[in-house]
Amino acid sequence: MKKSILNSSIKIVVLSTIVTSAYNQSIEDHQSKNNMNFRSIVENASRSQQVVWVEDFTGLN
Amino acid sequence: MSFALDTLLREFPNTLMTIEWHSPGYTPGNSDFDLPEVYSNRADLYDVGGIPHSEWNGLQSFVGGASNCVWEYVYIDRHGTYEDLVVQESPYEIIMQGELSDDSETFNFDIVVSLEEDYGLESGTNIELFVAEDSIYSYWAACGESHMARNVGRAYLTMGEDNRIPLTINSAGQSQIHSGSFAVSGSWNTEQVKLIALVQQLNDCCESPVFQANAELILDMPIDRDGDGINNLEDNCPDDENTAQEDIDDDQIGDVCDPCNGLVYVLGNVNGDANDGYDPIIDVIDLLAFSDYLDEPIGNECQMLDILEDGMINQWDLLVLADIIMSGDQ
The missing domain is CATH 2.60.40.10 (Immunoglobulins)
Known part of the structure; x- marks a missing residue:
């Protein structure tokens, strides 16, 4: 699992350069969309809809 | 009224x-x-x-x-x-x-x-x-x-x-x-x-x-909602039939209803996506999700982000994940 950090660094710099120059805007859009989806999932997962509760004080007369 | x-x-x-x-x-x-x-x-x-x-x-x-x-x-x-x-x-x-x-x-x-x-x-x-x-x-x-x-x-x-x-x-x-x-x-x-x-x-x-x-x-109000023979309160998935009660990560939540069962949210699958066979997908999208997480650490309890298993989640984990993805070693 653990790889050479130096080797990883070189690869990621190369990857970043290519990706950044060619697909910068695309990635930003993707990141933004992904971030929003991620946040939405987390927020929605944490709460339930509250049932509306009514107590009706009434009579038959 | x-x-x-x-x-x-x-x-x-x-x-x-x-x-x-x-x-x-x-x-x-x-x-x-x-x-x-x-x-x-x-x-x-x-x-x-x-x-x-x-x-x-x-x-x-x-x-x-x-x-x-x-x-x-x-x-x-x-x-x-x-x-x-x-x-x-x-x-x-x-x-x-x-x-x-x-x-x-x-x-x-x-x-x-x-x-x-x-x-x-x-x-x-x-x-x-x-x-x-x-x-x-x-x-x-x-x-x-x-x-x-x-x-x-x-x-x-x-x-x-x-x-x-x-x-x-x-x-x-x-x-x-x-x-x-x-x-x-x-x-x-x-x-x-x-x-x-x-x-x-x-x-x-x-x-x-x-x-x-x-x-x-x-x-x-059934006492066994999913009809698997195990009463709701004792059932590790009360709404999903699972008579055998499989629980691979032993967290008391059955595999069929446990998003953190270690089958989808494996190390590196940051966004928790899977193919039709429920096999986890680890790709460049996970890198992006990891990057987002480092910018704003909002996640869920199922995510396994400590790639280096050093007790910290930081850029070094991101680098190693990138290496794993590039090498196809996932």
Whole structure:
């Protein structure tokens, strides 16, 4: 699992350069969309809809 | 008001729940709708004076009915009230299960209140329990016609200090279970009897907000919802049939309903996606998700982000994940 950090660094710099120059805007859009989806999932997962509760004080007369 | 509420109940059967308490002074003597002590107790909670009075989520009061029994305009107003309130969210979830005794005279139940996120417990918050009977054909003298009285209160199981059930949970994932029973009167139509549970803050001085509610017909309350032979409270997935109760990560949540079962959220699958065969997908999208996480650490408990397994989640984990993806070693 653990790889050479130096080797990883070189690869990621190369990857970043290519990706950044060619697909910068695309990635930003993707990141933004992904971030929003991620946040939405987390927020929605944490709460339930509250049932509306009514107590009706009434009579038959 | 009763006609308006009846219409709303038909329109929103899953998100609107009600109970009606009958004022002893406005109900014929031959009716068994009167529960003077209960009425007094609940009416005092909301400072109820004249009737009709409806209390919404323990926070909003409406007093007065439809003049000349023309209820449609009341329906329109209260429809708006419903629409305003139904968008609210709650950290609480209430699940009920129970079983009628063999002689049909007693209903034994369990109420489970659970918290889906950390939530500071408001002082005086309790589990409130009621029994109601729905759809009782009744003559309403004021309007000179009969109607179906909806969810007529039959018992207030948690009335009084001795019967209170204080809520004690305040952290995500916690739940509180209350087991109890009540006598089922032979004069009730058992098919229409409901158990109702609220999470409500009871205040003597001021508003008594309701944070969540649930109501179910007692005969529709199966003790084994998914029919796998294991009762809900003992079932590690009460809504998914899993007779074998497989639990690969031994977290007491069965594999079939556990998002953190170690099968999808494996090391590196940051966004938790999977193919049609439920095999995890680890790709460049996970890198982006990891990058987002480092910018703003909002995640979920299932994610395995400590790639280096050094107890820290940082850029070094991101680098190693990139290496794993580029090498195809996932």
